[in-house]
Amino acid sequence: MKPACPEKYSCTGKKKCKLIGRMPADQRLINKISGDRSLVNKTSGDRRAVGKILGNQRTVDKTLRDRSSIDKKPKNQRKVDKIPENPRSMDKMPVNRKSANKTPIDKISASFLHFVLALLMITFFLTGPASAVVVSGNTHLGVDVSEINPNPARPGEDLLIKINIQNAGDEPAENVIVGIEEIHPFIFKYSTSELYGSGTNTERNFQIEQIRQRSKVELSFYLRVDPEAESGIYQLEFTIKDKSGTSFSKRIPVRVEGNPDLVLSGTEILPVNEDNSSSRAIVPGQEFYLRTSVKNAGSGNAKNVRVMLNLNNSSPLIPLEDNVHFFENLSAGSSENLSFKLLLGSNADVKPYRIPLRITASNNTETFQIDKIQEIGINVLNRAQIDISSLKFDPEIPVKGQQASLTLRLENVGEGEARSVKARLEGLEGSGSTSAFLGRLDKDDDAPAVFTFTPGKTGDQNVTLLVEYEDDFGEHQVSENLTFNVKRQEGSVIPIVLGAVLVLTTVILYTKKKGKL
Template sequence: MHSLRPCLLFLLLALMISAVPVSAEPPTVMVADYTISPAVLQPGDVGTITAIIRNTATTATVSEKTGLPGSGAFESSKSTDIGVNIESVQLDSKDVEVISGNYKRVGSIGPGQSIPITFLIRAPAKDGIYFPEIWIDVTGGQSVRQPVPVNVNTQIALLKKPALTAIKTVPEAIGPGDEVNARVVLRNDGQSRADQVTVIVNCSSPSITQKTPSTFHAGSLLRGENTSIDMVFLTDKNAPIGINRVCLTISYVNPDGTITSQDEVIGIHVRGRAKIGIASLSTDPVRIRKGDPVSLVIRLENTGTDNANSVKATIDLPFAGNKAAYVGKIEPDNDAPAVFSLQAGSPGTYTYTLTVQYEDDYGVQTREERLQMTVLDGDATGVVIAGLLVFLLCAGAAYWFLTRKKGPGNA
């Protein structure tokens, strides 16, 4: 009997000093975030889904009590971190094809930690919103099922915004120094109203200035609504030939308060016009006689605002020789000679036509001028005899006058 007392005392102390777990947070995971790239897939496109898997548990707490039951004496506690062992992560869908990314035996992640998991997918052939599920299986915990929306060519997730289209109307072409009337029609082709619509003329060619204000306020434009803005520009006579740019900046306020700006360009086509005239006319020799070789030089000048290209001159004199001359290009405020080599015909005054053909931005142009040329008689015998007769008459008259003045008495 006395030998059993030490054993009973030991068992009593063991019952009084016992460790009792009070609470423990079960290990769990969750899909903390996900990213789909691209955000909107086209039918049949390949994309990715990246999911962030996180351990939601922080710590598991175990409390140990020591002392007599019910006395509350000698109580202590300690905390122990518990990891989560992920057995598998996979993407399941009947519509979205999973090309790769189903994972087995991912491993353990500690409390509060996370890991990224990426799936390679192919979008279905039809438009729509699809919801493949991310399945996560953990050891000793509950499995997680998280649907992820995949947008295939729909605008459901897009913010409705206005979209302004600028339709610009200008003359087909103007000449340097002309006034330009331009009209800009703003049309809202978007899904919502555009507020505080403003159009600013912010750059132009040095040869083009605005006659109307440089800033226009159009107010608000509802969906499908349009408004017209008329502008007038001035050009100087030195405006370069070709397309001259006038820059516009269009800005408006979106429904969410953000400001959208877009740049537009008005192209003003400045086309010059060549104008050919006669600067001078000369012949060699100056006095033309029958049968003489004649060099006729007609200098053509361009008093217009564009190059005169492929200039060709012809005359219709009834003489033998070269009656066509190719001049080439004559730039504005320049001249060039058209040279004709002729053989003078019968004496007389001839009226002939000079025809000049050239090209400019407006096409092929033709200009005609009526001119005259006089051909003298080529035989000079009559002139010599007449001169000799005049000389003899003058000499005879002088002799008679001197003889009569002296008279017979002065002999």
């Protein structure tokens, strides 16, 4: 007499007890997986995997229902029962009850059940949630960010980052160590937590003795952003490990946005139609170029940059070209050259002037505006100019060996004052004074330069007149080539007449004396 199947198997007694007995263990495993469904559902990225698990469970339920139908004496089985028995053949055939009880459908269902269970386990353990949850035993540690202040971070300023270390598991996490990696441009200062009261931790590793199950601990990290940091997105890396062997890292993106700072540098004043030498001085009535560079000396990018002349109506400066330069973008550390062409009115007073340049721009997000004026100083000066207004020799034609004088009148025909005016003759063959000092010559003033000399040779004489003076622009020297003639010294008439008279007197006296004899 075979034992009847226990009631918990709901078996009809067709030798299926053993196979069905295996079902509760599998069902308990499936139920455990289903019980963990709440943990998996915490991550949106795992919802597809959860749906797949539910679909697989429905397949398992269907398999169980099919197995129950098999237990209810299938039609084929009833047909088999109707076949007449052959006692002799039946007696000779050995009976293997276990193999007889396993139909092909039973084998396929069992294999499929084990495959589904293995697939569910692999899917559950390999699917990692987006919040960096790591499972070790019954602890489920994860990290999320609760605050970044300020956001975006600013170069040269402090930064506060608050993170939560969560244990979503069923057991406490022991000796959890949270570390922060110091990555440019962030400089770690200290960390705090309510676990340690008002104290601070200056070490980059923070130890938490215990995080209870289904709870979290908040940590605050204080950092400083490098003042030279450029705008961009940087990563802060946290490492977490505990006593049970859990170890993982979490990268948190932090946006750093610096502010632009625009300055003008390398400014030059270049008069038009003159050499390329730079000067900060011009004269009334002169055209000139103002050339400069606008540089972004800040830590953030600038956009919609405008540099414009900000002249008022009373200014003697007149723009001759566009008075606005525009740059769509100017990244941190870069610069752009620009040039303005201007005219200084001829009636401008001789004094220093300021040329105001207005600079406007914003950062990329337009949360920071630049609107400032930078002034470029120029000096308006007057230039002196020395010319020879007259030249006179005395005698008009110098004679070799005889003293002569040369009088030159030097005139200042410029707009500025000429100081320390002096002149000299070079290349003169003879002796005498070849230099003269005139001193100061104001506008339209003149003064004589007198040279006294004795020519040493006859014929054409080539000499060079050098005039040196100073004005507002510095020292100057002008030269002029002069040519004059020196004649030969002629004989005197008086000695000849006297000689003739003496000869004639001698002859007369001699004749008279001879006649007396």
